Amino acid sequence: MIRTDEIDTEELLDRAKTYAEDQDVDAVCVASTSGETGAKAAERFGEDLVVVGHSYGFDEENEQELDADHVEAIEAAGGDVFVGPMAFSNVGSAIAERGGYSTHEVIADVLRLFGQGTKVAVESPLMACDAGLVDSGARVLSIAGTGSGADTALLVRAANTRDFFDARVLDVVGKPAEAENLVYW
Numbered sequence: 001m002i003r004t005d006e007i008d009t010e011e012l013l014d015r016a017k018t019y020a021e022d023q024d025v026d027a028v029c030v031a032s033t034s035g036e037t038g039a040k041a042a043e044r045f046g047e048d049l050v051v052v053g054h055s056y057g058f059d060e061e062n063e064q065e066l067d068a069d070h071v072e073a074i075e076a077a078g079g080d081v082f083v084g085p086m087a088f089s090n091v092g093s094a095i096a097e098r099g100g101y102s103t104h105e106v107i108a109d110v111l112r113l114f115g116q117g118t119k120v121a122v123e124s125p126l127m128a129c130d131a132g133l134v135d136s137g138a139r140v141l142s143i144a145g146t147g148s149g150a151d152t153a154l155l156v157r158a159a160n161t162r163d164f165f166d167a168r169v170l171d172v173v174g175k176p177a178e179a180e181n182l183v184y185w
Helices: 009-022 036-048 068-076 090-097 103-112 116-130 161-166
Strands: 027-031 049-053 080-083 139-144 152-157 168-175
Touching: 009 036, 009 139, 009 152, 009 168, 027 036, 027 116, 036 049, 036 068, 049 116, 068 080, 090 103, 103 116, 116 139, 116 152, 116 161, 116 168
Parallel strands: 027 049, 027 139, 049 080
Antiparallel strands: 139 152, 152 168
């Protein structure tokens, strides 16, 4: 496992590219809020790439956080872009805001024990699979981060969200290891 505490997004993407070349990887998912990390990944992964962004209205009502120039760069490289509700968040967040209990939030919180990037790196292939951009059972190199950029890379066997327990983390390629970098939201 690569300890990513001291490396930046570019280095993680370079190391992930090397990993993908050496392993049996069917697709690459990259979580990206603004699209900047997705565009950087598109330079390396091209048509094997699925960039997963937030749904419309996630931050501000009726607004999309992905920058159009980044989306254009991703698509020009042959990558796909998916925006939609997060598997472990949207409905669960609405329930929690009303003082309720949501199993979605419990799953997200347990994964965050390994770092925010781990939660997102497990979630992104589920979302891409639900959208038909990644096949169920595919070996997906999933890259995500904490706040901005990328700090986590996992090899995940994809599944649809309805089949969540068929998904597997097959390999931890890299993630933060120092407690101060394991931000818990």
